[in-house]
Amino acid sequence: MYFRRVKSYDFASLTCSNCRASSPPRLTDKLRLYHVDMNPYGHRVLLILEAKKAKYEVYRLDPLHLPEWFRVKNPRLKIPVLEIPTDQGDKFLFESVVICDYLDEKYPRNPLHSRDPYVKAQDRLLIERFNELIKGSLECFDTNFAFGSEQIVQTLDIFEKELAERGTNYFGGNKPGMLDYMIWPWVERLYLLRCINERKFDEKRSKFPNFADWGDQMQLDEVVKKHANSPSEYFEYYQNARTHSMGYYL
Amino acid sequence: MYFRRVKSYDFASLTCSNCRASSPPRLTDKLRLYHVDMNPYGHRVLLILEAKKAKYEVYRLDPLHLPEWFRVKNPRLKIPVLEIPTDQGDKFLFESVVICDYLDEKYPRNPLHSRDPYVKAQDRLLIERFNELIKGSLECFDTNFAFGSEQIVQTLDIFEKELAERGTNYFGGNKPGMLDYMIWPWVERLYLLRCINERKFDEKRSKFPNFADWGDQMQLDEVVKKHANSPSEYFEYYQNARTHSMGYYL
Known part of the structure; x- marks a missing residue:
């Protein structure tokens, strides 16, 4: 970027x-x-x-x-x-x-991309598709955290269906792979919306049960924990970023 | 697209x-x-x-x-x-x-990407960078084939220097690789500008000697020849595409 x-x-x-x-x-x-x-x-x-x-x-x-x-x-x-x-x-x-x-x-240890070239290609397309959610988050965080950005909801719907179809805990199978980690930073940030309206957040969340479970599990991953910030830290950060018209980077 | x-x-x-x-x-x-x-x-x-x-x-x-x-x-x-x-x-x-x-x-036969992950990553960045020339061509072909689009010239400059630095006939070494083939379709189309003003085309061409030689050699490649069209075919195609406001795809 x-x-x-x-x-x-x-x-x-x-x-x-x-x-x-x-x-x-x-x-x-x-x-x-x-x-x-x-x-x-x-x-x-x-x-x-x-x-x-x-x-x-x-x-x-x-x-x-x-x-x-x-x-x-x-x-x-x-x-x-x-x-x-x-x-x-x-x-x-x-x-x-x-x-x-x-x-x-x-680094061949712990391969993150699928060894199946077709699955790897699909994952690359999904990483690209996720850019829609990134754009939606930007808009959402930039407009006083307005809920319900269509771009976010439509993208979550695609990923919800994809997880259901794969029938695995993670996009990468039984542990997080490249696709899981590539989308995680923005999903971790989405939890800040709970700081604003818990009821509304949980309402939205319940529409994407597989994706919600995935998010819960991702938060327990050792790699994710190492670089995690809390929802309130993100909330404060993006709020200040707006208030002070500092450059911020979503 | x-x-x-x-x-x-x-x-x-x-x-x-x-x-x-x-x-x-x-x-x-x-x-x-x-x-x-x-x-x-x-x-x-x-x-x-x-x-x-x-x-x-x-x-x-x-x-x-x-x-x-x-x-x-x-x-x-x-x-x-x-x-x-x-x-x-x-x-x-x-x-x-x-x-x-x-x-x-x-298809492992005839690997097109470098086996060196760093070179492969560089090539991917250059393929992305080439999108500037694609945008420039679109603009050029869309505005009565006006010469001298800055985007085209700036991109050619980057690829000219890259070839000089690599010191090889092709970006892929001694034969065309993924980067060569990924950029070729638009370069093949650029030759249509010679149909409009040969002197001007050759003038521009002489500013990018390595890239010009690369283009000459690419045209002799068996793979390229199999799917090639002539400059006049492209000229006619894009001219008609404009005139009839048909959809066309650059």
Whole structure:
């Protein structure tokens, strides 16, 4: 994703100590994730790094004070970015889905994509289809958390039916796979709607029983727990993001 | 892609013999590609089917007379579609990039993606980046073939530098790989600009020497030749598409 929601801020005019900070040292054996706290696309990559038990460090970026070296290395200002040590120096990868597929191929332990090419292709289409819910959430969180975005409900309906058809606890089978982790960051955030209207939330929730059970189980997953935030933390974050017209990243 | 360029036509009001035609028989061993002639996304899939030496048949669709059964099976009216025979009946795949990656995984012969996960990830990013040229071509072909679309030139610049850096004849090395075939359909169409102004075309071409050589070599590739059209055929097609405000698909 781009930092496109930062509309009210002129990066070019910034002069601050952070912006002049020098770049982090060259990597040796670990990976490095450039991440903005609470960013759901970076959250995807954190889940996969964790699920694959990769060695990594996180370099936290403040989107309002991006260091100059980061802007030079990454002129399109994309986040998240994965830095990879290689014999030819450190290399960079962009786009959360591409980064996560890379990690799944690079680290054969605990394969997350199905070995069946057809199922893998279907999962990729569903990850793309989930973008509708992402758009719907953006709209919902941006309009005083209005309930009932059609985009959210329609997407949940597709995923509800898909789970029922697969007849498994997770999209990936008996444990979370790539599709589960790719959609999780936005589902974790949807629970913030319970902070606003519990009755309404539970009413909606009951329309998607398989998906609701899936969400309950995902929350118990060790990988998910490692990078989880509570509904009230998200609520506060998105509320402030709106109030202060800070850039935020859904 | 969707049939979104067909704006002037009301599918719902159609009654024609084609629309009532029954669906083709269930597959046995072959694949079936649902394709609209001259559609570049379907062209991608044809190239990969050919490169992988898969057994397939092509079901040609007339976008202005889509059969009812196709609309039922594929309510989002996506093309191309790959139909795959399985023990649980025929299954369908959408999205040219997903279909092509599926084919590369399903048919191990002549692997098209790099075995190096980092190079494969880079190639996926470049395929996505190429969408800028697709948008630029659409604009160019839609505005009386005006030269010099910035989007086209900027994208060609990226691919020119990439080829120079790789130092190989093809993006895939010493033979065309997935990235080569994924971008080829639109490059093949760009040659139609030579029909309009040869001097101007050659002037532009000379700014991208590596890419120009790559294009010359791609045209000699057996897979490419099998599904090639000439610049004048494309010119005529896109000219008519504009003149008659038919739906066309870039």
